Amino acid sequence: MSPDRVRALLERVARGEASPDQAMSDLVKLPFEDIGFARLDHHRRLRTGFPEAVWGENKTAEQIAGIVERYAAAEELCLVTRVRPEVAEQALDLVARGRGAVYEPTPRLLVAGAPLPPRGRGPIAVVAAGTSDLPVAEEASRTAELLGMTVDRITDVGVAGLHRILSVRERMEACEVVVVVAGMEGALPAVVKGLVSRPVIGVPTSIGTGAALAGLTPMLGMLTACAPGMTVVNVDNGFGAAYAAAVIALDRS
Amino acid sequence: MSPDRVRALLERVARGEASPDQAMSDLVKLPFEDIGFARLDHHRRLRTGFPEAVWGENKTAEQIAGIVERYAAAEELCLVTRVRPEVAEQALDLVARGRGAVYEPTPRLLVAGAPLPPRGRGPIAVVAAGTSDLPVAEEASRTAELLGMTVDRITDVGVAGLHRILSVRERMEACEVVVVVAGMEGALPAVVKGLVSRPVIGVPTSIGTGAALAGLTPMLGMLTACAPGMTVVNVDNGFGAAYAAAVIALDRS
Amino acid sequence: MSPDRVRALLERVARGEASPDQAMSDLVKLPFEDIGFARLDHHRRLRTGFPEAVWGENKTAEQIAGIVERYAAAEELCLVTRVRPEVAEQALDLVARGRGAVYEPTPRLLVAGAPLPPRGRGPIAVVAAGTSDLPVAEEASRTAELLGMTVDRITDVGVAGLHRILSVRERMEACEVVVVVAGMEGALPAVVKGLVSRPVIGVPTSIGTGAALAGLTPMLGMLTACAPGMTVVNVDNGFGAAYAAAVIALDRS
Amino acid sequence: MSPDRVRALLERVARGEASPDQAMSDLVKLPFEDIGFARLDHHRRLRTGFPEAVWGENKTAEQIAGIVERYAAAEELCLVTRVRPEVAEQALDLVARGRGAVYEPTPRLLVAGAPLPPRGRGPIAVVAAGTSDLPVAEEASRTAELLGMTVDRITDVGVAGLHRILSVRERMEACEVVVVVAGMEGALPAVVKGLVSRPVIGVPTSIGTGAALAGLTPMLGMLTACAPGMTVVNVDNGFGAAYAAAVIALDRS
Amino acid sequence: MSPDRVRALLERVARGEASPDQAMSDLVKLPFEDIGFARLDHHRRLRTGFPEAVWGENKTAEQIAGIVERYAAAEELCLVTRVRPEVAEQALDLVARGRGAVYEPTPRLLVAGAPLPPRGRGPIAVVAAGTSDLPVAEEASRTAELLGMTVDRITDVGVAGLHRILSVRERMEACEVVVVVAGMEGALPAVVKGLVSRPVIGVPTSIGTGAALAGLTPMLGMLTACAPGMTVVNVDNGFGAAYAAAVIALDRS
Amino acid sequence: MSPDRVRALLERVARGEASPDQAMSDLVKLPFEDIGFARLDHHRRLRTGFPEAVWGENKTAEQIAGIVERYAAAEELCLVTRVRPEVAEQALDLVARGRGAVYEPTPRLLVAGAPLPPRGRGPIAVVAAGTSDLPVAEEASRTAELLGMTVDRITDVGVAGLHRILSVRERMEACEVVVVVAGMEGALPAVVKGLVSRPVIGVPTSIGTGAALAGLTPMLGMLTACAPGMTVVNVDNGFGAAYAAAVIALDRS
Amino acid sequence: MSPDRVRALLERVARGEASPDQAMSDLVKLPFEDIGFARLDHHRRLRTGFPEAVWGENKTAEQIAGIVERYAAAEELCLVTRVRPEVAEQALDLVARGRGAVYEPTPRLLVAGAPLPPRGRGPIAVVAAGTSDLPVAEEASRTAELLGMTVDRITDVGVAGLHRILSVRERMEACEVVVVVAGMEGALPAVVKGLVSRPVIGVPTSIGTGAALAGLTPMLGMLTACAPGMTVVNVDNGFGAAYAAAVIALDRS
Amino acid sequence: MSPDRVRALLERVARGEASPDQAMSDLVKLPFEDIGFARLDHHRRLRTGFPEAVWGENKTAEQIAGIVERYAAAEELCLVTRVRPEVAEQALDLVARGRGAVYEPTPRLLVAGAPLPPRGRGPIAVVAAGTSDLPVAEEASRTAELLGMTVDRITDVGVAGLHRILSVRERMEACEVVVVVAGMEGALPAVVKGLVSRPVIGVPTSIGTGAALAGLTPMLGMLTACAPGMTVVNVDNGFGAAYAAAVIALDRS
Numbered sequence A, B, C, D, E, F, G, H: 001m002s003p004d005r006v007r008a009l010l011e012r013v014a015r016g017e018a019s020p021d022q023a024m025s026d027l028v029k030l031p032f033e034d035i036g037f038a039r040l041d042h043h044r045r046l047r048t049g050f051p052e053a054v055w056g057e058n059k060t061a062e063q064i065a066g067i068v069e070r071y072a073a074a075e076e077l078c079l080v081t082r083v084r085p086e087v088a089e090q091a092l093d094l095v096a097r098g099r100g101a102v103y104e105p106t107p108r109l110l111v112a113g114a115p116l117p118p119r120g121r122g123p124i125a126v127v128a129a130g131t132s133d134l135p136v137a138e139e140a141s142r143t144a145e146l147l148g149m150t151v152d153r154i155t156d157v158g159v160a161g162l163h164r165i166l167s168v169r170e171r172m173e174a175c176e177v178v179v180v181v182a183g184m185e186g187a188l189p190a191v192v193k194g195l196v197s198r199p200v201i202g203v204p205t206s207i208g209t210g211a212a213l214a215g216l217t218p219m220l221g222m223l224t225a226c227a228p229g230m231t232v233v234n235v236d237n238g239f240g241a242a243y244a245a246a247v248i249a250l251d252r253s
Helices: A003-014 A020-028 A044-048 A061-073 A085-094 A131-146 A159-166 A169-173 A188-195 A210-224 A238-249 B003-014 B020-028 B044-048 B061-073 B085-094 B131-146 B162-166 B169-173 B188-195 B210-224 B238-249 C003-014 C020-028 C044-048 C061-073 C085-094 C131-146 C159-166 C169-173 C188-195 C210-224 C238-249 D003-014 D020-028 D044-048 D061-073 D085-094 D131-146 D159-166 D169-173 D188-195 D210-224 D238-249 E003-014 E020-028 E044-048 E061-073 E085-094 E131-146 E162-166 E169-173 E188-195 E210-224 E238-249 F003-014 F020-028 F044-048 F061-073 F085-094 F131-146 F159-166 F169-173 F188-195 F210-224 F238-249 G003-014 G020-028 G044-048 G061-073 G085-094 G131-146 G159-166 G169-173 G188-195 G210-224 G238-249 H003-014 H020-028 H044-048 H061-073 H085-094 H131-146 H159-166 H169-173 H188-195 H210-224 H238-249
Strands: A053-055 A078-081 A102-104 A109-112 A124-128 A151-155 A177-182 A200-204 A230-232 B053-055 B078-081 B102-104 B109-112 B124-128 B151-155 B177-182 B200-204 B230-232 C053-055 C078-081 C102-104 C109-112 C124-128 C151-155 C177-182 C200-204 C230-232 D053-055 D078-081 D102-104 D109-112 D124-128 D151-155 D177-182 D200-204 D230-232 E053-055 E078-081 E102-104 E109-112 E124-128 E151-155 E177-182 E200-204 E230-232 F053-055 F078-081 F102-104 F109-112 F124-128 F151-155 F177-182 F200-204 F230-232 G053-055 G078-081 G102-104 G109-112 G124-128 G151-155 G177-182 G200-204 G230-232 H053-055 H078-081 H102-104 H109-112 H124-128 H151-155 H177-182 H200-204 H230-232
Touching: A003 A020, A003 D003, A003 D020, A020 D003, A061 A078, A061 A085, A061 A109, A078 A131, A085 A102, A085 A109, A109 A131, A124 A131, A124 A169, A124 A238, A131 A151, A131 A177, A131 A200, A131 A238, A151 A169, A159 A188, A159 G159, A159 G188, A169 A188, A177 A188, A177 A238, A188 A200, A188 A230, A188 G159, A200 A210, A200 A238, A210 A230, A210 C210, A210 E210, A210 G210, A230 B230, A230 B238, A238 B230, B003 B020, B003 E003, B003 E020, B020 E003, B061 B078, B061 B085, B061 B109, B078 B131, B085 B102, B085 B109, B109 B131, B124 B131, B124 B169, B124 B238, B131 B151, B131 B177, B131 B200, B131 B238, B151 B169, B162 B188, B162 C159, B162 C188, B169 B188, B177 B188, B177 B238, B188 B200, B188 B230, B188 C159, B200 B210, B200 B238, B210 B230, B210 C210, B210 D210, B210 G210, C003 C020, C003 H003, C003 H020, C020 H003, C061 C078, C061 C085, C061 C109, C078 C131, C085 C102, C085 C109, C109 C131, C124 C131, C124 C169, C124 C238, C131 C151, C131 C177, C131 C200, C131 C238, C151 C169, C159 C188, C169 C188, C177 C188, C177 C238, C188 C200, C188 C230, C200 C210, C200 C238, C210 C230, C210 F210, C230 D230, C230 D238, C238 D230, D003 D020, D061 D078, D061 D085, D061 D109, D078 D131, D085 D102, D085 D109, D109 D131, D124 D131, D124 D169, D124 D238, D131 D151, D131 D177, D131 D200, D131 D238, D151 D169, D159 D188, D159 F159, D159 F188, D169 D188, D177 D188, D177 D238, D188 D200, D188 D230, D188 F159, D200 D210, D200 D238, D210 D230, D210 F210, D210 H210, E003 E020, E061 E078, E061 E085, E061 E109, E078 E131, E085 E102, E085 E109, E109 E131, E124 E131, E124 E169, E124 E238, E131 E151, E131 E177, E131 E200, E131 E238, E151 E169, E162 E188, E162 H159, E162 H188, E169 E188, E177 E188, E177 E238, E188 E200, E188 E230, E188 H159, E200 E210, E200 E238, E210 E230, E210 F210, E210 H210, E230 G230, E230 G238, E238 G230, F003 F020, F003 G003, F003 G020, F020 G003, F061 F078, F061 F085, F061 F109, F078 F131, F085 F102, F085 F109, F109 F131, F124 F131, F124 F169, F124 F238, F131 F151, F131 F177, F131 F200, F131 F238, F151 F169, F159 F188, F169 F188, F177 F188, F177 F238, F188 F200, F188 F230, F200 F210, F200 F238, F210 F230, F230 H230, F230 H238, F238 H230, G003 G020, G061 G078, G061 G085, G061 G109, G078 G131, G085 G102, G085 G109, G109 G131, G124 G131, G124 G169, G124 G238, G131 G151, G131 G177, G131 G200, G131 G238, G151 G169, G159 G188, G169 G188, G177 G188, G177 G238, G188 G200, G188 G230, G200 G210, G200 G238, G210 G230, G210 H210, H003 H020, H061 H078, H061 H085, H061 H109, H078 H131, H085 H102, H085 H109, H109 H131, H124 H131, H124 H169, H124 H238, H131 H151, H131 H177, H131 H200, H131 H238, H151 H169, H159 H188, H169 H188, H177 H188, H177 H238, H188 H200, H188 H230, H200 H210, H200 H238, H210 H230
Parallel strands: A053 A078, A124 A151, A124 A177, A177 A200, A200 A230, B053 B078, B124 B151, B124 B177, B177 B200, B200 B230, C053 C078, C124 C151, C124 C177, C177 C200, C200 C230, D053 D078, D124 D151, D124 D177, D177 D200, D200 D230, E053 E078, E124 E151, E124 E177, E177 E200, E200 E230, F053 F078, F124 F151, F124 F177, F177 F200, F200 F230, G053 G078, G124 G151, G124 G177, G177 G200, G200 G230, H053 H078, H124 H151, H124 H177, H177 H200, H200 H230
Antiparallel strands: A078 A109, A102 A109, B078 B109, B102 B109, C078 C109, C102 C109, D078 D109, D102 D109, E078 E109, E102 E109, F078 F109, F102 F109, G078 G109, G102 G109, H078 H109, H102 H109
16 A cells, blocks of 8 residues: 555545544555455455466365365456366366366466456467476467467477478567477577567576476576576466566556 | 568568579578677677677676677667676776776666666566665665666565565555565565556565575575466566567567 | 583492492493384483484385384374375374374474473464465474474565565564575575574475476575574575574473 | 554544544554665564674675674674674774774674663573584583673584583583574584483584584584484574573573 | 578569468478477478487387377477387377387387487497496497497496406507496596597586485586597487487588 | 416427417417306406406396306306395396395395305494485395305494494494495594594495485595594495405414 | 407317417406506507507506506607696606607697507597687697697687687588587587588587586587587596597597 | 493492592593693504504694603504605604604604504504505504514515415415505405405505596596405505504404
């Protein structure tokens, strides 16, 4: 609450237009719902323009169902990420399926509520270096679409055959943001950023073995890469990259 | 060069409007200048909208001077980052100072050419968690200004006293992008992203000792942090964060 | 045994009030019980004011049962931590259930003997950043309760929505010690320590992926965090944090 | 500010006993002082019972002098940690020495303002495993003394000669908290916690080579150690351990 | 496409010997086949002299079958590496077995198409330090054979019994390249390079425990080893070592 | 073969007492048996005084059976370490059980041939810090016994209750070598070396979680520990420690 | 010494053509020169076709001078690598400069003896990603030249501007081996291997900061990279890469 | 003090042969001298058969001088390890040189008191892989000699030229213990252990760069190596290896 709004509220109290109790309520009310094992941040969309997202990997089916139930009741979009298929099935059995919650197995997303309406200044490119990176890329693509963005999917354009990435340079340049998903040594985002003028977000994946260090090597490589204009998210975090891309591409006019 | 332009060029050759030699020159000319120890990418600005930047840390004064000389001759802005004072002094002695190259000691930037004209959709916030993080924050601020952005500098608002960061929430919200510079455990960017709707770029710094692992701990922490809409750059990379912020905030209308 | 007690014993021998054999027995008797595969430290509670605790993760059901049996026989409280459900079931089958040993699945504790009587100067707050951190938080809460402490459980107050943690500041301040359980980047303990005057103990959890390094990143982050007055325990070590909190909060008057 | 105090303030406004401007000032005034490169948290002592401490390692002499000057002006105790001798000398030259700021070289502390009055429930033991650990132990001892605690210094009682640590068991037991400083493999805190009933805080030091990993090995070892009732701080962080010990030992009656 | 060929093509257009469309097609056609989830690089063999290889570990049976199908249709050799038996079985069920694709369980290779004809200047030695290293060694041996090389397999010649490796020195010297597969501490390649004049490629394996760090220790050891003339590939990467050996041993006359 | 023996052999050839072929055979015969997938070092016992040992963890039941068969045929003792129960059962089914090979499940040893006759200068102490360390300790104890040593087993004497280790000091001092097995932070070997004059070999175990880094932390701690006269083996390597202890304790008179 | 040569020697002894002493001398003479602090391997060139190389980084000037002196006396080429300028100056003062030993400051090589005569099947390409990588690249180039190879130096062709590397594809293809030197994220070797058919050796450099981990990140990245036909050497090891390239390119006809 | 001695003492008190005060003194007297900043363990030699050693690296010249002074006064041998030349010079100036303390620069040892008399069962071999490893090897050699052992020094026998190590096999076999000092990848100790029957202690050194990880790679490699009968000490710890070797080789008859 801004100083201006505080002053206005106090003046209304001074003028008798608002009771101390009403002002009290406005000043200190807690903008979340406490359901015991979680505090649901219903005001997040108001505050940040985007809906709540829930980390599903270490939650029980009961906890996920409880959270989804309340957001569905409030008619708000809610994304639960990294949900294993068997947990998703149990959770969906616990909420009324009629509420429209669905599970998407490739990106491992459980979604309640309708996608946001279109509101991007332009599409978001989601580029995957290899076929093995597809699940992470699809987590990114679906997240972006649910947040109201259009997506241009580009797949299997790794640096070992440069002609593949060169052939899609113009498609990438036509997007607002380019999300680049790559495992192994993670060289693709820097190569892409050297080709296009748009912001690039690198997503390292855990594809690879030994020296790949389960995705840490491409993550460190992307952070080290010298192509300016590029930023990075955590290993396999397609959701986070797409969310950041949507924040950047949001049409605020 | 796009397929359309290739076809148009070929049709001009077929119609005799262009000689094979002219077309040849257009098709294969190398868009860089070879000065022996470096290949200067004069077309980068054309290609990406932003000027060339040079990693200064491991270059000799002679190399830096040679590079600056050529960009200055081409009347292009050129930033050399991470230049130690004594190397900067030597390099500036080697180029004609009259060309206007200058060294800024706090951000350790050596700059040739005029700043770009104003061209942001709005200001960029550069937030520093502590006073010790100021050199990195200043590298970010000056980079953004040289790239044509206005900057709102906010300092010493670490999470150990939350009232400090809460007091500047609206200043941050008013910016296009928020760059958050933090050492130690690097918690500030996630806290900021929870407060504002704008894109946040976290810059871990090497401030701290022992478990801080020379900046790797805040870097890993920022990548792990669960506030969606935030991305990360390398340790102490104020330049890279500001560059990415400028790409995002660029007014393309 | 203190020098004063040694001198007193020797004087009793010199006066003939104690035989050398009796003194010998007092001086060198071993304050533990050897049951072959373990030496049970029955005197620990006398020496440190707190009962024995047993690391259950790498023990067989037979070993756990043997240890529980002997402590139950001695009517002493004994906690076995990190016991998997199937091992607990086997172990409980091996001891006489009538002895009152029970298994609590969420905190994975196997408990023999009655909880200690209330003896804290005030409650211990156990704060969990997210719903996924609940098993570790519950290990802490139940440990504290068994050690004679009262507990105030506070859940899902992570830093991405600061209003949640701000809303419980006074509850935390009213406690003797605040145990803060957090995974991902582990920023919450430092934020809490900035808000309250009480000792804070941070418990990193293994919730997170990639850069979270299975809990090492929040552990390193908490150790690095600059909020003075805060200490740290091992990843997922809710037991150890609660035990330390109980030692601190113990009413010794 | 608590809800009760907010309600009371609002009622005073409603009754005309306070003007909106006065209430406004109370509600939104920022509890820190902005001196450009830092925001001084003068209210920290009020909020947490302990004074501000400043990380000195990466600050310039000018920054340290500016901060010390303002705290001295406010007649508040201020500790600047990890200040190198040459920086301390420059900083002290920049502030009026008459203000009483002094530099202590062994613990590398720069101190402004008078120590807090005695206020501990009992002494704090500061135990150093070896002579090489003395600088870190002295940082802990002096910090505790400045915060109003009495200190019992015990030195060179490493585990390679157990009779040394056994000979001081009763001295340690007589203290409120035991801070144990140890480099190399860092085994001492666990041994101490097995001997005494008081809370133990382990401080790993960077003494050692090769496998010691500059202090990370004793830090990891202390976190892993199985003696319950022990917590850990960062490598070489004698200040943090003593600060936490003082928070624990504080006489709040 | 080289400048000479570009010029020649343009002159043919100028002379009317080629239409703009034909030239366009030659200049910009994409040398890969897009099958939706993958872009098949049929021209790789033309470009590099060796066929395409596909990383099988993180692909579904459907994806592997799709890729194999297309290469088989084009009558090109295609190696899919690191395929688990159950995935291989599913994939082979999905393609027409009549196409001749086969799975080799020890090296975990799925192969479509005929081996290349003999074309090495001499044999490749594949040396395994221990029996446990055989699966990786066999991945190397079969890869080399499929690429047209002859292989001399030498097994169980680790450094703990030097007479074993000394007894095969002349067999190794008679080869064009020596691939040395070793787990544990990975000392064998350096010992071999000290004995022979041929190029040596070290392949660290994940055999070992604890300090072996799942193969990182032998990998780091081989990179550090001082025997010049030796290079290294990733942990367990028998395929990559053999491929590189084949490139070196290729008879280009 | 020593120079003296070479000279003697050559003189016998010169004198016609040996044919070149016989000498050839002596000089270059390979002291191992090649069974295809392994080269059995039957001369190891002659060369080093101790029998062959085989790493069982990554071998198939067929490979283990093949190796055991040949050593049993040669009536030599052979130890196969780290064999999982199901693999051991398969392997034993493949060799004639009548040959006397047996599997010991706790130490996971598969043994063929009779134990060596007693030949130590004195017993070897095998000390386990906790009950969870017993499998590794038993691997050490059984290895030592099979190599002809007597063993004094001491269990559950961790540093958290020092009186337990102090009570067995004289038993340890009476041994030739003391093997100390400890997980968690691994402090016990250094404490033991401070108490006794005999050589101490530390065996870190993988007991512990989080900061224990699967045994790397106690391993690093033991290497760092300042008690001179102590050496270290790999994580969980009870076999290697006992083998080294037997080499040290061997009665060579 | 091969079995054939041993048999021939023995037959000469049997025929009285060689005395036992002569044969003895041939069989057991040590193929190195012992100069107290070093054993010089004068036979290395005979054995491996390449001269000895000496690690200079941790040697004193006296040691380097002693080694150089003996190789110069034997008229053999000797390379001392990683020699700091001040050490080189001292060492050269200690040997007679007339012997022709010289120091090359950029590659930090101290060289005694004449370069080997030309003997490569073709040139070696030494490609440097950036100007900062030049010292390592020059160490590679000079090593190759001294070993009798011709070198094609290509500089500043990093992946951020792909047109630079594409422009030299044919120059690289015309070489026997391509050594690619790259710091930062180290993406260049994989990109190069995707473009050419020749063997590629990647040399990671320590250029970069933070996440670059002093060269470990590009080293890990190159090992992980999926372009088959590429191998890797240690960080900054231009010498080792060039030596391996020379072994590969050696004309043995 | 053993139970037998306690009982005897008590019986003497019962018989009036000893006063309680005398017995008290014997029972609880502290077997060390407290000199303020250190507790000198004069009884160590009695307890363990070997004199005290002091870690010199992080001590001031004043502390070292104080410690040396007291041991010299007690006519006991005292070794201070890892003393830098300038600190040694200052320390020696502070003690009376007449006491005979000397500094040995290559092994960086400061020694007070006379070497122990000869008392080994046989010599100790100290083997250095390369000339660069000499300082660590010399620390081992001098330590062993001061502890009463004879030493056989063997230098520059690294695995890249196996004939060098093979030529000294019998010299090594003739020793009681073999200490093997090796940097780079640290392969030598395992090779040596495969050649000789004596106990081998590996000492990794910090010689090497990049992947050598400042000695961690050879340390990990030695711990992983499969040659049984070998143990390991910390990086560069020649002192510790020699001390352990002397404990093993001690003639106790």
